[in-house]
Amino acid sequence: MRELIGRLREIVGERWCYTAEHQLRTYESDGLLQYAVRPGVAVLPGTAQEVQGCVRACADAGVPWVARGSGSGLSGGALPLAEGVLIVTSRMKRVLEVDLANQRVCVEPGVTNTAVSTAVAPDFFYPPDPSSQIVCSIGGNVAENSGGAHCFKYGFTTTYVCGLEVVLADGELITLGGPELDPPGYDLLGAFVGSEGTLGIATKVWLRVLPAPETVKTLVAFFDSTHAAGEAVSEIVQSGVVPGAIEMMDRVAIEASEQMAHAGYPIGRGAALLVELDGAERECEARFEEVVAVCERCGSDDVRVARDEAERQLFWKTRKAAFPAMGRISPNYFVQDGVIPRTKLPEVLAAIDALAQEYGMIVANVFHAGDGNLHPLVCFDGRNEGEAERAEELSGRILDACLDAGGSITGEHGVGVDKKKHMPKMFDEPDLAAFQRLRCAWDPAGLANPGKVMPTPRLCGEVPGVYRQHPLEAAGLAERF
Amino acid sequence: MRPETAEDAAALLRTLGEEGRPVRPRGGGTKPWGPAIDGAVLETGGLDRILEHNVGDFTAVLEAGVPLAEAQAAFAAHGQMLAIDPAFSEHATVGGVMATNDSGPLRHRYGSMRDLVVGATVALSDGTLAKSGGKVIKNVAGYDLAKLLVGSFGTLGLIVRVAVRLHPMPPRTASAVGGSDDPERLGAAALALAATPLEADCLDLDWRDGAGRLLVRYGSAAAPDQAAATVARMQELGLEQCSVVEDDEKLWTAQRAHQRGACVLKVSGRPTDLPAVCRAGGAVVGRPALGLSWLSLPLPRPAASSPQPASPALGAAVAAARDALSPRACTLLDAPRELRAGAWAAPDPGALALMARVKERFDPARIFRPGTFVGGI
Numbered sequence: 001m002r003e004l005i006g007r008l009r010e011i012v013g014e015r016w017c018y019t020a021e022h023q024l025r026t027y028e029s030d031g032l033l034q035y036a037v038r039p040g041v042a043v044l045p046g047t048a049q050e051v052q053g054c055v056r057a058c059a060d061a062g063v064p065w066v067a068r069g070s071g072s073g074l075s076g077g078a079l080p081l082a083e084g085v086l087i088v089t090s091r092m093k094r095v096l097e098v099d100l101a102n103q104r105v106c107v108e109p110g111v112t113n114t115a116v117s118t119a120v121a122p123d124f125f126y127p128p129d130p131s132s133q134i135v136c137s138i139g140g141n142v143a144e145n146s147g148g149a150h151c152f153k154y155g156f157t158t159t160y161v162c163g164l165e166v167v168l169a170d171g172e173l174i175t176l177g178g179p180e181l182d183p184p185g186y187d188l189l190g191a192f193v194g195s196e197g198t199l200g201i202a203t204k205v206w207l208r209v210l211p212a213p214e215t216v217k218t219l220v221a222f223f224d225s226t227h228a229a230g231e232a233v234s235e236i237v238q239s240g241v242v243p244g245a246i247e248m249m250d251r252v253a254i255e256a257s258e259q260m261a262h263a264g265y266p267i268g269r270g271a272a273l274l275v276e277l278d279g280a281e282r283e284c285e286a287r288f289e290e291v292v293a294v295c296e297r298c299g300s301d302d303v304r305v306a307r308d309e310a311e312r313q314l315f316w317k318t319r320k321a322a323f324p325a326m327g328r329i330s331p332n333y334f335v336q337d338g339v340i341p342r343t344k345l346p347e348v349l350a351a352i353d354a355l356a357q358e359y360g361m362i363v364a365n366v367f368h369a370g371d372g373n374l375h376p377l378v379c380f381d382g383r384n385e386g387e388a389e390r391a392e393e394l395s396g397r398i399l400d401a402c403l404d405a406g407g408s409i410t411g412e413h414g415v416g417v418d419k420k421k422h423m424p425k426m427f428d429e430p431d432l433a434a435f436q437r438l439r440c441a442w443d444p445a446g447l448a449n450p451g452k453v454m455p456t457p458r459l460c461g462e463v464p465g466v467y468r469q470h471p472l473e474a475a476g477l478a479e480r481f
Numbered sequence: 482m483r484p485e486t487a488e489d490a491a492a493l494l495r496t497l498g499e500e501g502r503p504v505r506p507r508g509g510g511t512k513p514w515g516p517a518i519d520g521a522v523l524e525t526g527g528l529d530r531i532l533e534h535n536v537g538d539f540t541a542v543l544e545a546g547v548p549l550a551e552a553q554a555a556f557a558a559h560g561q562m563l564a565i566d567p568a569f570s571e572h573a574t575v576g577g578v579m580a581t582n583d584s585g586p587l588r589h590r591y592g593s594m595r596d597l598v599v600g601a602t603v604a605l606s607d608g609t610l611a612k613s614g615g616k617v618i619k620n621v622a623g624y625d626l627a628k629l630l631v632g633s634f635g636t637l638g639l640i641v642r643v644a645v646r647l648h649p650m651p652p653r654t655a656s657a658v659g660g661s662d663d664p665e666r667l668g669a670a671a672l673a674l675a676a677t678p679l680e681a682d683c684l685d686l687d688w689r690d691g692a693g694r695l696l697v698r699y700g701s702a703a704a705p706d707q708a709a710a711t712v713a714r715m716q717e718l719g720l721e722q723c724s725v726v727e728d729d730e731k732l733w734t735a736q737r738a739h740q741r742g743a744c745v746l747k748v749s750g751r752p753t754d755l756p757a758v759c760r761a762g763g764a765v766v767g768r769p770a771l772g773l774s775w776l777s778l779p780l781p782r783p784a785a786s787s788p789q790p791a792s793p794a795l796g797a798a799v800a801a802a803r804d805a806l807s808p809r810a811c812t813l814l815d816a817p818r819e820l821r822a823g824a825w826a827a828p829d830p831g832a833l834a835l836m837a838r839v840k841e842r843f844d845p846a847r848i849f850r851p852g853t854f855v856g857g858i
Contacts, residue, residue: 101672102751102772123676145621152618158625159596174831180749181771182582182593182632184810185828185855186836190595190628194621211678234537240560240649279680283703339617343537371619372538408620415622426615426622434603434611435624437842442835453623 001040001083004061008043008085011053016044016091027086030071030078031132032418034334034388039066039080044088048165048173048203051087055201056171058085064447067201069109069140072132074335075416077144077196077452087201089139095119096204104162104179105207109139113146116207124209127154130412131320142202145194147412149245149319152370153278154210156412158193163206166192166199169443179206191438196414197449199442213278216244217288218312221295222269222302226250226365229271230345232298233369236275237342239294241287243370244278247319250349252364253377256325261318266302273300273369274319276312322366323377330362330379332388334395337419338402339411342372351401352376359394373411374402396422415453423455436460485527487544487602487610487641494639495608497521498846505850506635508546508577511569514814515634516822516853525576528641531555533616539647540599540616545576545640561647564591568737576640582632585737586683586698589768591648594631600644601627603637606846616644629839636854637843651682651700656729657711659720660694664759667693670718671755671769677714679707685736686767686774688759695720695769696736698729740766742777744795745815748806750774761802776802776811792819799823825855833858 009017018024019041028036040063045051058065065085068078080086092108098119099105105116105126113133116126129148130136136146141157142164163177176189183189192199223229229248236243249257249272258265265272275291277284288305295303306312326333340348349365352374356363362379376398380391399409399422409415409422423432432454440460442448451457482504484490497504503520525546533542536559543552549563549570556562566585567578577583579601584593591597600614603626613626630640661667671686674697683698695715699707708725715723726732748758751772758765758774767774781794799820803811810826828836833856840847840858852858 100676101753103675103770104751145625147619147621155592155596156619158628159592168831168835172831174835175829176832179751179772180809181773182747182749182812183828184749184812184826185832185858186637186839187595187628187632188832188835188839190625190631191839194625211676213680214678237539238537240652242649280678280703280707282706283680283701286702339615339619341535341538341540341617343535368619372617373619406615407617408615408622410622411617411619412621419622423623427612430609430611431613431623434605434609434613434626434843438624438626438629438839441838441842 001063004057004063005041007057008041008054011057012043012045012050016046018042027068027071027080027088030068030073030076032074032076032416035076035079035417037080037082039086040083042086042088044091046091048167051201051203052167052171052173054085054087055167055169058447059169059171059445062445064450066449067139067143067197069137070112070135072136073140073144073414073416074337075410075414075418077414077416079417081451089137092203099179100124102179103209105209107138107205107207109137109142109202109205111138112136113138113141120209123212125212126160126207126209128157128160131323138205139202142193142205143195143197144412144414147373149247149368152246152368153242153244158190160208161189161193161205162208164189164192164202165204166202168200169445169448173203177206196416196453198439198453200448215281215284216276216278216312217284218274218276218306218315219292220304220315221273221275221300222266223271223273223298223300225270226349227346228299229273230369232273232295232300234343235294235298236291237370239290241277241291243275243291245274245276246370247274248272248367248369249319249322250365252362253322253366256329256364257318257321259328260325261314261321263314263318265318274315326364326377326379330381332380332382334378334391336374336376336378336395336398337410337413338374338376338399338407340372340374340402340405340407342369344405345369345372348374348401348405352398355394355397355401359390361391361394371411372407400425417452420453420455482521483524483527487528487604490528490639490641491604491608491610494604494606497848498606498608501846501848503848503851506580506639508574509548509572511573512577512581512583514581514821515824515850517818518850518853523639525574532642536561540618540644541647542616542642542644543575544642545574547575549573549575549578556647557650560650562650563597563645564648565594565597566737568741575643579631579640579643580633580635585740586685586733586768589684589770590680590682595628597645598627598631598643599646601630601640602642603630604639604641606638606844606848614644618646634850634854636840636850636858638849651704652702653704654682654698654700654729655704655708656696656698656726656732657708657715657723658694658696658726658732659712659715659723660692661720662692664693664756666719667695667759668753668755670715670720671695672752673718674711674714675752675770679711683733684768684770686755686765686769687736687739688767689764693759696732698733736766739764739777740775742815743780744778744799744817746776746778746799746802746811747814748774748776749810750806754809757806761805762798763802778802792817796820828855
């Protein structure tokens with residue numbers, strides 16, 4: 001390790017190679033604080049060539065490494081290795097090219113999500129918008145295939161990444177795609193996006209951007225129950241309206257968020273539904289009236305339409321305050337990220353309720369209702385012995401309920417270290433083995449972010465060769481000895 | 482060979498793999514793209530069940546051999562659609578459209594199969610049956626192997642089952658059409674329309690015989706108004722013969738058909754490349770906002786006295802078009818058999834080496850169309 005550190009120091013410079021405890025402490029967790037590991041060494045390369053140098057040095061030394069963007073991930077995907085190298089992309093934050101005629105942007109991986117939209121504003125925007133968008137990096141978004149509130153209509157990070165420059169685990173620098181779509185060959189780009197740092201590290205990202213919508217209209221409707229709000233969601237989607245966003249909060253989440261955001265939300269109501277329509281003005285206006293009517297028909301007696309951008313921002317602030325606001329009503333909480341088919345919403349929410357009662361714990365629910373992505377927040381007090389373990393167990397059973405309904409263990413946060421133990425509930429052994437085939441094609445030595453995604457550590461064997469008869473043998477002209 | 486279940490397909494492939502017998506998967510047989518092989522045809526026609534249509538969730542699970550048209554009819558009964566509309570969808574199968582990454586005008590708004598498939602099951606040459614993804618529209622658990630299969634042209638494994646996301650059918654449609662015989666003017670107008678925040682379902686270019694037009698389709702209750710507004714914009718942009726077409730199905734059926742031909746190059750370009758593609762010597766179907774075009778080259782007329790086949794001259798025309806559009810990648814799709822060996826453009830060398838390793842891992846027996854994909858993979 002000491003020799004490797006010396007080499008890394010030469011590559012990135014003394015100043016950007018951290019080995020002191022106080023420097024490394026910053027990096028011991030990502031956004032999921034219950035996991036913490038101090039890395040052996042952290043480097044902050046400034047260029048793709050420096051990244052390549054670091055990765056090659058690791059490959060030569062046989063030392064594993066983990067890539068980290070802004071460290072806002074929620075699955076421990078950027079959790080360091082004590083005996084490994086942490087490669088941090090936060091210094092690589094140049095916007096390299098803005099080509100609005102072609103609706104493309106090229107950025108370095110450390111550029112924040114918001115900075116992309118800012119670079120193309122006001123006529124264009126970058127649709128994926130995770131809640132952490134002010135700080136989270138595009139490189140991290142690529143690794144996690146980040147979503148956000150608007151992905152029901154617009155799709156995910158993978159929809160918008162058209163090119164990548166990637167350093168593979170053996171130190172080779174390759175280009176996948178570029179400003180053009182459908183490059184010849186396998187869609188390696190599609191396989192890389194969402195691979196959680198296990199296939200390599202992106203050093204350059206080409207993104208598509210879209211023309212900014214002509215108009216945006218936002219409302220919040222309050223209901224007596226999540227069931228009634230869920231009915232409204234189903235009816236809106238069935239009617240053919242494709243809202244930019246549909247977000248739901250339950251009673252506990254409304255209460256906590258209101259204490260923080262002061263938007264004047266009524267405490268005690270069962271559910272709040274935020275619906276945003278964007279697009280062409282005429283179409284939006286007409287559809288918006290339909291949405292209001294649906295909400296009223298489904299039992300909302302309190303529909304508030306944002307009168308201006310300030311009020312719209314307030315609605316969103318309240319929604320986005322839900323996670324941090326939980327800190328006010330509970331010393332600790334776990335966030336889950338389960339997905340269910342939208343029509344299963346009532347039964348899964350009932351199951352979560354029953355589980356909360358069984359465990360005697362508070363579970364608040366915040367979710368992207370359009371695509372059935374639930375974020376149950378399991379509240380607990382870590383100072384009480386055994387409570388964290390019970391909360392963890394409850395979280396796991398919530399995921400079981402999602403899987404029973406035909407869903408997924410993660411919609412946007414990723415598997416990381418946090419959910420890898422749940423992978424075998426969703427995938428059978430042949431499925432996991434197929435994932436491993438992909439990983440082995442990219443990183444046969446297993447040095448890129450090992451210990452993440454897959455439930456148990458696996459090694460890559462040699463490519464299994466199949467005995468093939470030589471044409472001369474087949475013709476009886478030769479024999480094999 | 483025509484397996485009737487996914488399990489049968491996997492068992493069959495294990496045997497073929499052990500024997501080292503090459504296979505070419507085949508759906509409806511509407512896209513004989515890429516080089517031919519000496520080997521057996523593996524038909525997906527027996528895998529033709531619509532396994533689930535979850536109406537309320539806008540998802541469906543289909544076996545790979547389901548004809549796209551049949552699936553669309555089932556979805557349409559509930560006002561829904563799989564938002565992909567390649568030519569010849571009467572016979573084309575879901576698996577075939579996915580394997581060839583084929584698409585039509587709706588790609589402008591809804592993307593290609595890579596954006597619509599949420600889960601896939603594949604049978605590999607060692608008999609493995611592996612699934613990835615799921616059947617919910619949002620999911621990041623595990624690697625996205627479905628994307629690897631989209632556009633893999635049957636060289637990695639046999640797609641046996643696919644879960645897709647559906648969309649509501651538009652309540653009505655209307656289109657705006659405007660023309661010009663100046664590629665620069667059409668190109669500039671296309672860029673301007675692509676940058677307009679009006680949400681069109683389709684934005685296409687149709688160029689043939691030295692003249693072209695842009696076609697913009699809207700699918701909403703307000704579609705005629707949107708089309709009228711676009712016609713006004715087209716006039717401002719200097720296009721001629723601009724009009725609203727309300728009964729527009731014929732227009733788009735023709736446009737889809739134009740994407741196919743005797744010799745078609747798919748151009749992976751940029752939106753600003755449009756004029757250059759129009760000048761490349763053929764008819765063009767373009768998706769200007771995406772930068773993708775399909776260039777249809779005319780078959781040279783053989784001299785009456787000559788018994789020579791037309792393909793050498795056509796091969797020269799293909800090479801000339803590729804030269805003119807270089808460095809953009811041009812993939813030869815429809816083509817006479819003799820030209821199909823040169824279907825693919827060369828990828829980045831590093832990427833190609835990785836593709837070869839992916840092929841090795843997923844097709845260990847090397848029986849799925851061996852040697853026919855990019856770089857002889």
